[in-house]
Amino acid sequence: MGLALVSALECGLEGIGFAESAGLPVPVGVLFGLIVGSSLLVRRRWPISVVLVSMAVTPAEMGFLMGIVGLYTLAASEVPRRITAVLASMSTVAVFVVTFVRMRQDVAQADVGQPDIDPSGWYVPVVSLFMTLGLNAPPVLFGLYIGARRRLMESLRERADSLEQELSLLADRAEQRAQWARQEERTRIAREMHDVVAHRVSLMVVHAAALQAVALKDPQKAVRNAALVGDMGRQALTELREMLGVLREEAVPVAPAAVPLAAVGRAAAAAAEAAADDGPRLDALEALCEQSRLAGAVVELVVMGEARAYPPEVERTAYRVVQEALTNVHKHAVGAAVVVRLAHREAEVAMQVENGPRPADTKVADAQLPSGGNGLVGMRERVLRIGGVFVSGATDAGGFRVSAVLPVAE
Incomplete structure (x- = not known):
């Protein structure tokens, strides 16, 4: 103006x-x-x-x-x-x-x-040329400079906005990954707690029911059952201490606000890997079946193929599937005969736990164990997590069968 x-x-x-x-x-x-x-x-x-x-x-x-x-x-x-x-x-x-x-x-x-x-x-044209350039050249050159600078600043501003949006997207993705890692860790801990507590405590309750039934009739058997209950309790406490010890070792010792979101996910993944390395192995299946036999169940273990070492996660998953299947037998089919099959194949390992119908004249006391309905869900999650196949369902004979096939990475 x-x-x-x-x-x-x-x-x-x-x-x-x-x-x-x-x-x-x-x-x-x-x-x-x-x-x-x-x-x-x-x-x-x-x-x-x-x-x-x-x-x-x-x-x-x-x-x-x-x-x-x-x-x-x-x-x-x-x-x-x-x-x-x-x-x-x-x-x-x-x-x-x-x-x-x-x-x-x-x-x-x-x-x-x-x-x-x-x-x-020469005087007039030269002076005219200098005067003309003096009037026109400076504003044109200065205008070109200002225009280029303005466009550069606009380009830098747009680039800064773009980088800010990308950083915001990366932060959102990091938050999603951290949330996913936390959820995975919660689910893993829940499965571990369920497997440890449900199996051990189920056996303890079965033995306690048997102890109550024979306490007056057979004092010697009552003493053996009481000792078994104590052993089961100590084993459960030992496994819980090991699990909690891994979680404490992997905890980040700084304020939550100062921990990067990606570090949370890495810590959770490291805890899961550490727990997997320290988990049970397939060579402990015989001891697992023996614990169920001591609780009064008829358990037969059949191993096919040549046994070999597998990745820790595969062995741990196979062990937990058999363990949870035996726990379900103690809960829902007291006194039924159980067959545990383990097959070592070239590129996979398969396991199957099949129990017959519960006998009507069973002498084993029903412990009336509660069921949360998470056993089969947890087994399926474990198997699918490492790319395996899980199938469960009732048999024609009135029993129940749990089958799983786990791939073995070469």
């Missing part, structure tokens, strides 16, 4: 000389100058129009400020560089022609009667 006002005043004053030279009334020349100079009001929106107007009034020696500001605005705007170069060249030519003609007239008038000075020599 300020530049437009100054330009209008300048053109208005220059309009007086234009009116006198053109033979027009002075008010007309002043009004014309005010209108021409006010065109700077639209320089930001239509810079090409301002430059064209300044070139149009150049022969009338008006609008020098308007020409300078118009060229600067044109060079700094988003107008294609090709158009800017053409208009700047046209403006330069127009100013050069007007300057050359005016200077030649002035020199001719000043040198009348001095034949030793030739106004058509």
